[in-house]
Amino acid sequence: MNEIVMADNISYTYPNGTVAIEDISLTICRGESVAIVGPNGGGKSTLLLVLSLLLPPDKGSITFMNERIDRKKFENEAYMRKFRKRIGIVFQEPDVQLFSSTVYDDIAFAPIHFGWNEEKIKDKVNNVMKELGIEHIAERHPYELSGGEKRLATIASVMVYSPDIIFLDEPTSNLDYESKELVIKAINSMKEKRKTVVVATHDMEIIPEIAERMIVLNRRIIKDDSMDNISPEDMGAVWGKKAIKFFEFFMEQRHKN
Amino acid sequence: MKFISKTLAEITSFISASIYTEKYASLNGLMQKIDARAKLVIVLAFIFLAVYTSSIWVLAFLFTIAIILSISSRISIRHYMSRVLLFIPLFTSIVAIPSIFSFITPGEGIISFFGVSITYEGVRAALFLIARVTAAVSFSILLITTTRWNELMNAMLFFKIPKIFVMIAEMSYRYIFLLLYSFQNMMLSAKSRAVSGIGATKAWKIYAPIMGAMFIKTHEMHEKVYLSMLSRGYGVEIKGNSRKMRIDIGSTAAIAAAFLTVIAVYMIL
Amino acid sequence: MHIPDGYLGPITCVVMFIIMLPVWWYAAKWAKERLSSRAIPMLAMLSSFSFVVMMFNWPVPDGTTAHMVGGTLIAIILGPWAAVIGVSVALMIQAFFFGDGGITAFGANAFNMAFVLPFAGYLMYRALLKFFNSDDVRARAIAAGVAAYIAINVAALAAAIEFGVQPYIAKGYCPYGIEVAVPAMLFAHLTTAGPVAAVVTAGVVAYIYKYRPDLMEVK
Numbered sequence: 001m002n003e004i005v006m007a008d009n010i011s012y013t014y015p016n017g018t019v020a021i022e023d024i025s026l027t028i029c030r031g032e033s034v035a036i037v038g039p040n041g042g043g044k045s046t047l048l049l050v051l052s053l054l055l056p057p058d059k060g061s062i063t064f065m066n067e068r069i070d071r072k073k074f075e076n077e078a079y080m081r082k083f084r085k086r087i088g089i090v091f092q093e094p095d096v097q098l099f100s101s102t103v104y105d106d107i108a109f110a111p112i113h114f115g116w117n118e119e120k121i122k123d124k125v126n127n128v129m130k131e132l133g134i135e136h137i138a139e140r141h142p143y144e145l146s147g148g149e150k151r152l153a154t155i156a157s158v159m160v161y162s163p164d165i166i167f168l169d170e171p172t173s174n175l176d177y178e179s180k181e182l183v184i185k186a187i188n189s190m191k192e193k194r195k196t197v198v199v200a201t202h203d204m205e206i207i208p209e210i211a212e213r214m215i216v217l218n219r220r221i222i223k224d225d226s227m228d229n230i231s232p233e234d235m236g237a238v239w240g241k242k243a244i245k246f247f248e249f250f251m252e253q254r255h256k257n
Numbered sequence: 258m259k260f261i262s263k264t265l266a267e268i269t270s271f272i273s274a275s276i277y278t279e280k281y282a283s284l285n286g287l288m289q290k291i292d293a294r295a296k297l298v299i300v301l302a303f304i305f306l307a308v309y310t311s312s313i314w315v316l317a318f319l320f321t322i323a324i325i326l327s328i329s330s331r332i333s334i335r336h337y338m339s340r341v342l343l344f345i346p347l348f349t350s351i352v353a354i355p356s357i358f359s360f361i362t363p364g365e366g367i368i369s370f371f372g373v374s375i376t377y378e379g380v381r382a383a384l385f386l387i388a389r390v391t392a393a394v395s396f397s398i399l400l401i402t403t404t405r406w407n408e409l410m411n412a413m414l415f416f417k418i419p420k421i422f423v424m425i426a427e428m429s430y431r432y433i434f435l436l437l438y439s440f441q442n443m444m445l446s447a448k449s450r451a452v453s454g455i456g457a458t459k460a461w462k463i464y465a466p467i468m469g470a471m472f473i474k475t476h477e478m479h480e481k482v483y484l485s486m487l488s489r490g491y492g493v494e495i496k497g498n499s500r501k502m503r504i505d506i507g508s509t510a511a512i513a514a515a516f517l518t519v520i521a522v523y524m525i526l
Numbered sequence: 527m528h529i530p531d532g533y534l535g536p537i538t539c540v541v542m543f544i545i546m547l548p549v550w551w552y553a554a555k556w557a558k559e560r561l562s563s564r565a566i567p568m569l570a571m572l573s574s575f576s577f578v579v580m581m582f583n584w585p586v587p588d589g590t591t592a593h594m595v596g597g598t599l600i601a602i603i604l605g606p607w608a609a610v611i612g613v614s615v616a617l618m619i620q621a622f623f624f625g626d627g628g629i630t631a632f633g634a635n636a637f638n639m640a641f642v643l644p645f646a647g648y649l650m651y652r653a654l655l656k657f658f659n660s661d662d663v664r665a666r667a668i669a670a671g672v673a674a675y676i677a678i679n680v681a682a683l684a685a686a687i688e689f690g691v692q693p694y695i696a697k698g699y700c701p702y703g704i705e706v707a708v709p710a711m712l713f714a715h716l717t718t719a720g721p722v723a724a725v726v727t728a729g730v731v732a733y734i735y736k737y738r739p740d741l742m743e744v745k
Binding site: 356424433 | 530531532533536539550551553554557558561563564566567568569570571572573574575577578585586587588589590591611612614615616618619621622623624625626628629630697698699700701702706730733734738741
């Protein structure tokens with residue numbers, strides 16, 4: 001079959017009792033590009049963590065590449081490592097992903113831990129930096145970077161091991177237009193390589209450029225459909241009237257392209 | 258509580274100074290050319306001499322060497338001197354003040370008032386202590402200003418410092434900056450709620466939860482860091498940087514020169 | 527209570543390093559065998575937390591400096607051997623970056639703040655919980671606060687003794703004898719750093735125990 005990850009009726013509640021997501025069922029197929037939108041606190045980040053097999057759901061089950069991942073498997077980190085190579089996740093805060101002394105070391109983190117040999121690591125790290133145009137920051141300390149450079153470095157740290165499915169959490173938040181364009185370019189180049197891309201965002205203007213399918217999430221799934229079937233009113237239901245006009249404008253742009 | 262915000266400003270300026278550090282570490286100066294392991298050995302040798310010597314001339318000589326090395330490493334003299342002098346020698350001076358009086362160091366009085374006198378021996382001892390501390394600090398600042406943190410960490414691995422220490426050092430160094438900035442924001446928000454001019458107990462009621470919140474922030478970050486590491490294949494241990502360092506002739510010569518200087522200074526003075 | 531380079535004579539420096547070597551060795555061994563992989567980033571975080579709280583220090587005339595350390599806190603959450611690693615690392619970064627706490631005095635500083643302090647705090651905390659015969663949030667917070675208060679003073683006492691003996695064994699180093707150094711250090715820590723450590727440690731332990739008891743590696 002074609003599906004890469006399936007969620008069956010999953011829920012997740014944080015240890016402090018906050019319900020993050022409830023009764024979510026969805027299927028994501030190979031090569032799809034999905035935008036998950038919804039208000040702050042609507043459970044987008046949590047859903048990404050659950051789908052990327054980092055948080056076990058409290059209820060329901062996840063099936064990844066036709067293998068049902070139960071709680072026992074979740075807790076066996078050695079077993080889970082075979083899935084890690086296939087899944088990439090770019091966190092909302094670049095700082096949690098960049099913790100080495102140089103950008104090079106951060107990008108090499110995954111390849112080193114997946115046990116690649118030195119030559120291959122060097123090769124792949126240099127390639128991905130070239131592709132994203134960040135070779136000049138290789139030896140810099142991540143702390144010295146601008147917001148845009150940080151974001152590209154985190155994307156590189158995931159793209160370097162070429163996972164099948166890549167989750168990105170708010171990849172364009174706090175970026176200027178120029179950096180935003182670079183991030184969108186990176187996402188589109190993943191799509192060209194037939195990767196599955198799942199982006200959680202509330203940056204509406206980027207959605208038409210990167211996604212073919214949209215999931216509107218507010219703890220539960222409110223709408224899940226192809227972009228062509230999403231009406232501005234659906235957006236209005238989440239963000240209020242202003243969003244309707246805004247979204248209409250961007251959809252027009254999409255159709256023009 | 259004014260003290261905290263003042264210290265915080267000082268700390269933050271030191272932190273930004275250490276960001277410039279990486280800037281200086283990538284310059285093409287004398288100390289930057291020397292291998293980190295060799296540099297560690299050289300700097301330690303000078304510091305040991307500073308701690309061991311009982312001659313003020315040796316201390317003056319060492320301080321001069323440190324300044325010459327910093328200039329030939331293209332570090333701005335203003336930056337270097339402010340990092341060396343502003344913090345530790347200043348604190349040491351405050352700490353050393355009581356020792357100039359006759360009740361700590363008896364001796365020949367210089368001035369006396371209310372039955373207490375400042376003694377010649379006391380002033381001499383205090384100045385000597387400050388000179389010793391300054392000479393030693395000037396070398397550790399020289400090391401850190403001209404060396405990248407990861408090179409220093411690799412040098413530590415080379416000298417058989419257990420991996421867990423180096424690993425934790427590498428990670429916590431990274432988070433110090435973030436913590437400080439989030440802490441500073443929290444202090445600002447407390448300040449904006451006008452807490453100046455209140456009693457210590459009341460201030461603590463406000464600042465203790467801030468510290469708690471800062472801890473929460475630390476913890477939340479740690480959980481996400483862990484997940485981000487997990488997703489990129491992190492297992493039981495972090496594997497180190499795979500790039501190797503070679504010790505070159507220049508660095509060997511530098512070690513030799515440093516040791517000869519240390520021995521010569523010790524013999525002559 | 528960071529002792530700078532030049533405060534301790536060479537013999538004291540060497541002796542303190544020799545004492546610390548087996549402690550560090552055992553802590554590394556302990557971490558390899560007993561520290562769960564989930565706790566490693568947590569320890570790094572706590573280490574940077576310790577670094578930051580230690581930066582808030584003020585000079586003590588007749589002594590060195592006063593500040594909280596966070597060693598008791600790490601010991602309560604992850605165990606005293608983890609605290610040995612966490613605080614040693616924070617001290618090492620400070621010694622290199624700011625010259626705060628000398629490189630030659632590193633052994634002594636680690637002995638006081640990364641060994642004596644967390645163990646004193648941890649043992650006190652355990653003893654108090656037993657004495658209260660309860661482990662609800664309030665009991666834990668009070669025990670943690672009292673333990674942190676006592677531990678920092680024990681560590682300050684250890685530091686004061688180390689440099690207080692210098693006038694008798696090594697001339698030209700710390701000028702203050704024990705009879706001056708001990709009261710000065712204890713006064714500063716009993717009245718300022720001690721209460722700070724008690725409030726912060728109690729607050730954080732109460733918070734964790736209330737909201738995230740799963741984070742306590744030491745149950």
